[in-house]
Amino acid sequence: xxxxxxxxxxxxxxxxxxxxxxxxxxxxxxxxxxxxxxxxxxxxxxxxxxxxxxxxxxxxxxxxxxxxxxxxxxxxxxxxxxxxxxxxxxxxxxxxxxxxxxxxxxxxxxxxxxxxxxxxxxxxxxxxxxxxxxxxxxxxxxxxxxxxxxxxxxxxxxxxxxxxxxxxxxxxxxxxxxxxxxxxxxxxxxxxxxxx
Numbered sequence: 371x372x373x374x375x376x377x378x379x380x381x382x383x384x385x386x387x388x389x390x391x392x393x394x395x396x397x398x399x400x401x402x403x404x405x406x407x408x409x410x411x412x413x414x415x416x417x418x419x420x421x422x423x424x425x426x427x428x429x430x431x432x433x434x435x436x437x438x439x440x441x442x443x444x445x446x447x448x449x450x451x452x453x454x455x456x457x458x459x460x461x462x463x464x465x466x467x468x469x470x471x472x473x474x475x476x477x478x479x480x481x482x483x484x485x486x487x488x489x490x491x492x493x494x495x496x497x498x499x500x501x502x503x504x505x506x507x508x509x510x511x512x513x514x515x516x517x518x519x520x521x522x523x524x525x526x527x528x529x530x531x532x533x534x535x536x537x538x539x540x541x542x543x544x545x546x547x548x549x550x551x552x553x554x555x556x557x558x559x560x561x562x563x564x565x566x
Contacts, residue, residue, distance in 0.1 A: 403489065411487035418479045426470070433457065433475075434468030441468070441514040448515070450522045461518060463525040474510035477544050478503055484548045490556045498551040509543060 425431055434457035442454035445461075453460045457468040470476070485498040513536050521528040 407487050411483050414486050415479055415483040433470040434473055437473045438468040440511055444515050445518045450518050461521050464521050474506055478506050481506055481544055491559060494556045494559050497555050502547055
């Protein structure tokens with residue numbers, strides 16, 4: 371029995387130590403980057419709308435005037451006869467009141483807010499705004515011209531096309547444009563500044 375006792379005495383006692391987790395240290399106090407970006411996005415979007423509507427209410431902006439005249443000219447040049455008066459376009463099968471929603475101003479504000487709120491350099495933001503905003507406005511003109519063709523040749527489909535088809539396409543276009551900007555401008559700039 372003594373031998374067993376010695377044998378037991380000579381074995382080390384194993385005590386399981388609790389696993390210690392490394393402390394996660396954040397170098398940014400306060401909000402997480404995602405929450406900060408979302409809050410900044412909302413503030414910028416509200417500020418753009420508030421500023422624009424304050425100016426519009428004073429009558430300094432004639433919503434839709436330029437868009438209506440551009441669309442009318444393109445439609446006339448493609449054989450779709452119409453008349454334009456201010457922001458009203460009269461087609462053979464319909465009359466349009468080109469309002470602020472028809473000018474893509476909301477889409478432009480959404481895109482500007484995305485760009486300004488996203489963490490990137492001033493240069494990346496500038497590239498995004500200089501290329502993105504004119505592209506959105508151009509696609510919006512194309513949207514209205516195509517809607518004019520639909521109104522001329524398939525008038526029963528015009529409401530469906532205006533309310534659902536183009537709204538969906540335009541929303542996806544804005545999101546895709548934002549992702550393309552992140553991929554081609556922001557990420558490329560980040561990889562080019564990392565030392566080898």
